[in-house]
Amino acid sequence: MALSRPRDGHSPWAPARRSAITLSPPAHPIHAELTVPGSKSFANRALILAAQAEGTSQLGGFLRSDDTYWCLDALRRLGVRAEVEGETVTVEGCGGRWPVARGSLFAGSAGTVARFLPGALAAAPGGEWVLDGSDQLRSRPLEPLVQALRTLGGHVEAVEGGGLPLRVWGGGLRGGRVSISGKVSSQFLSGLLLAAPKADASVTVEVEDDLVQPAYVGITLAVMRRFGARVEHDAGFRRIEVHPGPYRAADHVLEADASTASYFLALAAASGGRVRVTNVGAASLQPDARFVDVLEAMGARVIRGDAFLEVAGSGHLRGGLTVDMKPMSDQALTVGVLAALADGPVTVTGVAHIRQHESDRIAVLAANLGALGIRAEEHPDGFTVHPGEPRPGTVDPHDDHRVAMAFALLAARVPGVRILGPGCVSKTYPGFFEKLGRLGVGVQSE
Template sequence: MSAATVLEAHIPGSKSITNRALLLAAAAPGRSRLRAPLVSDDTLAFRAALTDLGTGVRDVGDNGYGYGDGSGYGDGSGEVWEVTGRGTGPVGPGRVWCADAGTAARFLPPFAATGRGEIAFDGSDQLRARPLRPLLEALTGLGAKVSGTGLPFTLTANGLAGGRIELDSGLSSQYLSGLLMAAPLMGGPLTVDVPRLVSRPYVDMTLALMRHFGARVEERGGAITVHPGGYAPADLQIEPDASTASYFFAAAAVTGRTVRVQGLGTGGLQGDTAFVDVLRLAGAEVTRTDDWTEVTGTGPLRGGFTVDMGDISDTFMTMAAIVPLADAPVTITGIAHARLKESDRIAAVAGNLRALGIRVEEGPDRITVHPGVPAPATIDCHRDHRIAMSFSVLALRAAGITLDDPSCVAKTFPGFHGELSRLFG
């Protein structure tokens, strides 16, 4: 295949958009249609949790990615999900199983707090280890009763009146997004003062989707105010997942190929589209239009730079994993909050690179990776889909790399290995 051939990567829908849109549609009175949702472990867990809370969700059509036939993903395989919302918070008693989905644990408790009754939340051991205290303390401050400081916990709701609170979102932007999405269902306006915030693009995504579903939102200084009045049903075309696309763009950069992703254009909602700017720093050629993004590898990766990836931290592993192929070290900063994800991602990346014989230095919020020739080794995925996907890209150029848990990619892209092999195998 010539370098001039454009490889069209088939990237499924954005997890971040899918789960936000599911919640907003559930909070709107009537039917909304979500086109091209992501069908994966996390989104199906989120969908199941909403149905357990009384939201109707049904499939329409086929998603075109083959997840619906014999893949074990059950009824979550539709090209269109039709959501029938109640327009109010849920009514207990109820139980919510969040599985491994951090968005379920951060988005659904505020939604539940706007309803009535007792609802118990729990999740996997991996999710239990992730922090929830700032969110639960905020809900308590707004009038909800919460037993516990993390999973498992029980929430007793009697509606929320709104008000003004301060929420430190220095550990996760999902706390803020969860509260903001619940705010239109409160009795009065909610103003949130945000002294620290990581991953600001995800909050921008939340606000844009809230407005799409009819919410009234204002920003002034470091505060965000959401007015009561609920949501209106709306249809939404879900963009391809920009975080998932990062692996295929990185693969183009290290193999000298050209990869294009349709539907991931300049007007999209996802901050992780900025990952291609990091690849541009490393020497790749990048073209973006209103309708698609394309990356072409132009030769050996260039290193010798420092880049703050705090706003796009879900993609820092993609870059770190391919730096051994560069001509100089690369330092990635601003990523302290990545230590609190599905794994301690800085430590996981550093440990796996060292197992490959690559020199690495790490700090609380940074990692420096040096060039080198990776030795054969088995990657410890830590049950983390992004570790598995990132090192799969390096394996395109380094023999003898295997994954101890290749199936963990099902959290966000069950067909990942097949698609990577189709394009680069």
């Protein structure tokens, strides 16, 4: 099955390409109640398990984004029937025997696909596949996952270097005890766990060092249990035992994306407005649902409900803070951008691993703030941003959706912020800039 490899991770679901957009502040403070789309983190976990399950699953709250497109594309190339209608995707599971047992698969720039699919392939009774990705994804590490799968008897090898492309042979996993690093990405551990119920015997996983973003491991285990997996673990996810058994089809409504919600809540804090997100609340398992704690520390007023979050800005952002963003590192850049508008310096710690995401996020943050006249210092595990008067200028997101979304927040106060390649937001929320426009932010396309 021939497969041409796009160099970037943009999918047919991405909006029309624009070379740049220029943002300007709203005429009045933003006051809005809104919903945000579904979480691609939940979606791709659930898609891969539904595809391996026995029976047909329906997943509601589905988001059409680059990452979910490439996950569906890979599953369809494996012979899985999956149909999307509105916000619902229906998946006919194959019981762990992929109907198409040989071919090429493409993950786009989706780290979830690159880390979650190899185990599902290796656990199959047979087959041979090559999994590749965008140039960006090829640069991201996979070695901890590859070594862990080999320890369990999986046949996986990196074709070039230590990342994609990977060649994976089916043949099953034997089970047993395995150690894996958690300090670079929790997705390595999640990818191993998702495959573990398909092993011949129980799998005991031990995390050998720090685990970044353990909440996402909790999300993985919750989704696995939804599809019938039997799992036991300690309080910190340092030791997890997974028992063998089939995945069973399940109907499931995917959670809305707390990471996406955070940008709109941060916009309220920056602009002195008020935003309530009505479909993500304090009861969420997603760590970014706790980002409102940081906004509160920076002077915003916060109301928390189980199913909603509300932030009202005071018109003043408080600095003089040091914040450990390890538990919710996707929002580290959001704090860095807000810090430029604060009344004192803000230091973010605990996020050394974000240098190995879609971009070196610490270096890219510092460079782009510098281009706008704001001093930022890089540290091994974070950064310090000194407040000032951001000037109009151009932001290069390096094709990283988190960079583009975070710097868009400057539009709360700063006219003339120009963002190159804004289509990178299609990785998680293709309609992000259109939503900003509907809230009153000026969005001019080039």
